[in-house]
Amino acid sequence: MEIDKITIMGGIGKDGQPEKVEQLDLKMGDIVSIVGPTGCGKTTLINDIELFGNRNTPSQRQILLNGEPVPDDFTFDPSKHPIALISQHTNFLSDLPVGEFLTIHATVRGASNIQRVVNETIEFANQLTGEAIIKGTAMTELSGGQTRSLLIADAVIIGNSPIILLDEIENAGIHKTRALELLKNYRKIFVFVTHDPTIALLSDFRIVMKNGAMQKLIFSNDEEKRAANKLKSMDNIILHYRSLVRSGEELHAHILDEELIGIN
Amino acid sequence: MKLIVFAGPPTCGKTTVIRQVIRRMIAGNHKPSYIKIDVLYADEDEIIKKEFGIPTRKIYSGELCPDHCNVVVLDEAVEWAERVGSDYLFVETAGLCLRCSPYVEKSLGIVVLECTSGMNLPRKIGPMLTLADISVITKIDLVSQAEREVFRYRVLEAAKEITVVESNALYGIGIDPIVRRIVKTVDIEFPMYLRGNPPVGTCTICVGKKEIGAKHHFGVLRTMDQELYYVGE
Numbered sequence: 264m265e266i267d268k269i270t271i272m273g274g275i276g277k278d279g280q281p282e283k284v285e286q287l288d289l290k291m292g293d294i295v296s297i298v299g300p301t302g303c304g305k306t307t308l309i310n311d312i313e314l315f316g317n318r319n320t321p322s323q324r325q326i327l328l329n330g331e332p333v334p335d336d337f338t339f340d341p342s343k344h345p346i347a348l349i350s351q352h353t354n355f356l357s358d359l360p361v362g363e364f365l366t367i368h369a370t371v372r373g374a375s376n377i378q379r380v381v382n383e384t385i386e387f388a389n390q391l392t393g394e395a396i397i398k399g400t401a402m403t404e405l406s407g408g409q410t411r412s413l414l415i416a417d418a419v420i421i422g423n424s425p426i427i428l429l430d431e432i433e434n435a436g437i438h439k440t441r442a443l444e445l446l447k448n449y450r451k452i453f454v455f456v457t458h459d460p461t462i463a464l465l466s467d468f469r470i471v472m473k474n475g476a477m478q479k480l481i482f483s484n485d486e487e488k489r490a491a492n493k494l495k496s497m498d499n500i501i502l503h504y505r506s507l508v509r510s511g512e513e514l515h516a517h518i519l520d521e522e523l524i525g526i527n
Numbered sequence: 528m529k530l531i532v533f534a535g536p537p538t539c540g541k542t543t544v545i546r547q548v549i550r551r552m553i554a555g556n557h558k559p560s561y562i563k564i565d566v567l568y569a570d571e572d573e574i575i576k577k578e579f580g581i582p583t584r585k586i587y588s589g590e591l592c593p594d595h596c597n598v599v600v601l602d603e604a605v606e607w608a609e610r611v612g613s614d615y616l617f618v619e620t621a622g623l624c625l626r627c628s629p630y631v632e633k634s635l636g637i638v639v640l641e642c643t644s645g646m647n648l649p650r651k652i653g654p655m656l657t658l659a660d661i662s663v664i665t666k667i668d669l670v671s672q673a674e675r676e677v678f679r680y681r682v683l684e685a686a687k688e689i690t691v692v693e694s695n696a697l698y699g700i701g702i703d704p705i706v707r708r709i710v711k712t713v714d715i716e717f718p719m720y721l722r723g724n725p726p727v728g729t730c731t732i733c734v735g736k737k738e739i740g741a742k743h744h745f746g747v748l749r750t751m752d753q754e755l756y757y758v759g760e
Contacts, residue, residue, distance in 0.1 A: 310668070314700050321698070348672050357674045358645045368673050371680045417673045 266345055266425045267291055267329050269452065271312065274323035276476030277304070282324075284470070284477035289452050291425065296455045296463040299472030305456045306351070308472065309428040312454070313348040322475065342371050346426040347418030351434065355402035355410055361385070362398035369421050380421055387416035390445065391437040393509075408436035415442060419449055426452045433459040438502065440495055461498055464491030496526045528609055530601075530715045533619045534629050534655050535639035536648075540665035541619050542571045543696040544639055544705070549579055551706045552615065560613035562586060562604050564593050564620040571619065582611035586751060593620050594627040596749070598721060598732050601631065602740035603751045605715060615709065627732070628654035630722040631739065635712040637705070641666045642678045642693075649681040657686045658723045661708055663701070664693045 268290045273282035289295055297305045304322070311324045315333040318325050326333065328345070357364055365384055369377045381398075389395045391412040396405065405413065411432065418427050427446075432455065433439045443465060446453055455462050463469050468482040483491070500522050507514060535541045545561070552559045560582040563569045572583035584607065588596035597620055608616035620629050630636030638659035640648060643666050649656060656662060662682050667675055679691050690708070694701030719739035721732075731744040741748040745759040 310698075313672075314695075319699065319703070342676065344672075350668075350671065352669070352671060355674065356643050356645070356670050357677065358647070359677075364646075364673075364677060367677050367680060371676050414671050414673065422673070 266452075269312065269426060270327035270330060271308075271477075272325040272327065273477060274311075274316075274318070274320075274325070276322075277474050278476075280476070282476040282478075284480060287470070287477070287480065289426075289454065291452060292450050293468075294447070294453045294455070294466045296457050296466040296469040297472060298457060298463050298469050299478075303472040304475035305472050306430055307475065308470070308477070309348060309430060309454060309456055312426075313346050313428060342373065345424055346428060347422045347424035348428045349411070349414045349418060349430060349432065351430045352410075354407075355405060357402045359402055360398065361396060361400050361402055361405070361413070364402055365417065365421060368417065372421055372423065374421065384413070384416045384420045387420055387445065388412040391415065391442050393436070406436075412437050415446075419446065419451075424451070426454070428454045428456075430456045431458065433457060433462065440498055461491055461494040464488065464494065493526055497523075500526075528605055528613075528715050529615045529709070529712045530605060530631060530634035530719075531615060531617050531637065531709055531712065532630050532634050533617065533637045533639060534659070535621070536641075536644070536652070537621050539639050539641040539644070540694075540696055541621075541639045542574075544637075544663055544665065544694060544702070545617055545619060546575065546578065547696050547699055547702040548705055548709065549575065549581065549617070551702060552709070553579060553581070555706070555710070557615055557710070558613045559615040559617055560584075560608045560611055561617045561619070562608075564588060564597055564600075564618065566593055566621070582608070582613060584751075587753060589749075589753065590755065591747070591749065592624060592627075594624075594629050595730065595732055597629045598739055599741045599744060599748055600751045602717070602719060605719070607751070625652050625655060628658045628721075628723045630658050630660075631715070632720045632722050633713055633715050634719075634722075635660050635709060636722065637661045637663060639663045639665060640682070642675055643669050646674075646677060646681055649678070649685040654723045656682070656689070659686065659689060661690045661692060661705060662686065663696075663705060664691060665696055667693045667701075668695045668698070 268288050271287045273285045275281055297308055299305055311320050311322055312326055315326045316324045365381045366377055369380050374380045385396055392408045396409050418424055457463055464483055464487050468480050470480055471478045533541050533545055549559050561575050563571045563585045566588050569585045572585040576583040636659040638656050642664050682691055692701050692704050721737040747757055749755045
């Protein structure tokens with residue numbers, strides 16, 4: 264099935280009142296963020312999308328695929344599932360080695376060259392994480408960052424899902440702007456639940472949530488994109504200094520001063 | 528009378544699934560009743576009675592294995608369900624030794640499994656899974672999507688014909704397909720027979736007497752009201 268867009272038909276907020284955003288299209292190639300304070304319903308919104316809510320979840324939202332409600336059997340064959348959800352969980356519970364797990368998943372997804380996609384997945388994940396993932400490692404032994412990196416790589420390469428939902432990828436100690444750059448090479452719909460201003464501003468638009476309801480949409484204009492690029496430079500400085508501290512270096516404030524001036 | 532048997536390891540979410548199903552059954556003007564068979568302790572019958580006001584009972588298997596208890600009391604249980612005016616009897620049981628299965632011919636067998644139990648669970652639980660009609664996979668919100676897909680694959684590998692339904696029962700997701708199958712279940716027929724071949728053993732059920740009801744068995748038996756008695760030499 265070719266996917267052009269998904270549509271979110273608004274439901275109700277926690278107060279039972281209709282959502283201010285009544286209808287919203289996410290088109291192929293869109294990068295979208297969901298922002299708002301903790302507990303405002305961001306994760307609930309992506310759960311509704313992932314489960315193809317059909318007025319049957321507490322929010323009463325309805326999700327349309329290419330403008331149509333989703334048939335029931337679509338929901339129950341995960342190997343046809345067009346949506347991959349990378350949740351906030353940073354632990355695997357599966358008691359299998361990484362290589363075997365990915366091999367089964369690639370089999371389920373009907374990959375033509377299983378060994379190749381498994382290797383590609385591990386390579387992709389290793390670009391996002393500090394410590395390289397090895398095929399023979401048990402899934403349960405991976406660190407939080409390794410787990411999250413592997414989940415993203417698995418969704419993009421093995422799952423090859425056209426729609427990818429990512430819940431707070433900034434929390435897991437992975438290289439988030441590197442992740443954003445890598446992901447932009449794939450034409451998909453990406454939805455980021457995020458508290459990170461760089462990710463939010465580098466998106467095409469963001470959905471602002473409050474009290475369980477979608478309040479408004481903000482499209483990033485040129486002014487915001489300029490701010491985003493500055494924030495990205497600041498992030499890169501922080502990452503650079505993080506790796507210096509990690510590797511046992513001592514820091515010098517005057518070098519940092521110059522780098523901060525460099526941003527302007 | 529339609530007989531719906533729910534089985535699954537302890538704490539896998541059977542009762543949560545059943546409560547969601549009962550809510551929808553009542554909304555659809557059906558009249559379910561509910562029996563919980565457990566070994567030592569159960570309060571699900573009281574919770575469900577309080578929540579829905581439907582006829583409920585609990586049966587402690589006590590000294591008997593719960594699946595064995597199920598076999599010797601299920602005919603009385605169906606009569607009870609008819610007496611209290613219900614048209615669907617939901618039986619919830621925890622198969623513990625994993626060598627039997629509680630499903631009866633013409634019933635609908637539903638096994639509830641939590642996807643957090645490890646990838647080898649579907650290979651470990653034998654006829655409780657392989658003889659079921661539907662496998663409900665619960666707690667899907669606790670694992671990654673990739674793990675869900677691999678778990679589902681392992682379920683289908685063990686039970687090729689089974690219908691897999693993924694459910695986040697707390698959230699009420701994935702319940703409607705279960706209800707649709709329940710409503711399509713055929714009426715139970717007497718005499719009732721166990722669906723599977725029980726394992727080789729020394730008790731009447733283990734050696735292959737599949738007839739339901741204490742009158743078909745000998746050795747240590749019991750009634751629905753917890754009275755053990757002995758039939759035999």
